[in-house]
Amino acid sequence: MQKTLCQNCILQSDAAIKLIKNQLNELTDHCSRVEFKPGEIIFKENAISTNVVYIQRGLVKIHTDNFSKDRILRLTKAPSYLCLPGVLGDSINRFSATTIEPTLACFIDIHVFKKFILENGDFAYQIILALSQNEIKSFQVSLNLAQKQANGRVADALLYFAREIYNSQVFMLPFSRQELGDWMGISRESVSRILGEFHSAHIIYQNGKEITILNEELLEQISQKG
DNA sequence: CCATTAATTATCG
């Protein structure tokens, strides 16, 4: 295991920055980091987890195939922590995590992590903050899915990639149409059809997985109207 | 309005 690792990458995490020096050393001793290629599984649902996973760099999807179809619950962009709800509760992962871009992940021993929460209020506060934000986002996602129709959901997905992930009107979709459908809760055929319609209406330019947003304002309207 | 089915076409390895 590499030493002095955690001190070096610490700036990326609001929570870890609150750790004091000897806690950082302890973190280094109980943490390993792993490179993932796109499409690799970080962990699977129903597995017992003894780690908290910290995503240092990359993009990950949280999904479940508990139902007959795969459902993508959310994407999470570095930096962020995974597994917290499971690991702090019954230690069983409720969901799977799979990378969709090259990802660097740190596996942190759960006992050390719990100790930090008990010892260090600033650290604990940062973790609670992150969990709270996640919960609010989950509510928003639920509401959107409940109220919007398919073209609104696809518009949402495109705006999400453009704004939250790539900060660009031009980007390569990291998803197949199937995955987009799994994410927004619609069929892959509908995704194809709606992207085709957006293309014809010159709202986007589409060439395979290459997407250019031509009329963000209109996309926004479609997203709002549902 | 959209899922499903089915048939066709494009793309990947």
Place this chain on the structure above:
DNA sequence: CGATAATTAATGG
């Protein structure tokens, strides 16, 4: 070239 993904059209809930 065979397998997989994407597109398109038709049908029905």
